[in-house]
Amino acid sequence: MQIIEQYSTPFYKNIIDLPPSMVRKLWKKDQVLILDIRTPQEYIEHHIPGSLLIPMDYLEILQEYFSDREVAVVCEHGNRARYATYGMPHIYKRKAIYMIGGMAGWMSMGYEVESGMDENGTKWEEWLEKKLS
Template sequence: MKTEEVGASILETWTADEVAEAFSRDEIVLIDVRTPQEYMFEHIEGALLMPMAFFKASKLPGQTDKRIVFHCGSGARSEKVARAAIDAGTARIAHMEGGFGAWKGTHKPYIGTNMATGAPQLVN
């Protein structure tokens, strides 16, 4: 994990492997900031959806039980959202480097769309 001091806050950049390990141990809440359409087509199973267009940093829950890690398609939107959370007073926040593309690139499972039926399906 890479860390960057932003004023009095810390921005963490996690790899897909780090996110997968922490997510499997239920140590983090993974928040997808892509559009609803992107999420419906394919997403990480169990990730929550909070599209960047509707993001309100002041509405984020505290992180006493689980850490929050944002992700998007490439890492650009999730970094912007993480920085917005810092601007709103969050002391420590994280995002996934490379986004969903990195997740898929490391061959981690996700929910995709079966193009023949339109139904969701697990992709390994």
């Protein structure tokens, strides 16, 4: 049996698809920033500790705040994250990782999750306010 640990397309060389287990390894080594693109309500319900919330609608406007790091893009089931990585690849200057299965996949593996709003969940509002003023 062949096990595929990562997938990348020849069209977007800076984007790779990884399962939650591989993303978690990179995250534990502080090699990747987990970019949560869900809504604030979803983030409050559950999120990966230390993940940065920037709702999908504001990714392009706030790209300067994460484009200098390698990011793993996460949503609830993977649909929005796939669109954000493959549909908006111009916003990533470095490597972007699409986490297969999203938060549902992460939680099904029994990995770390937190509830509630924290500093990383509100930064995007401050940045947006700065940009608009």
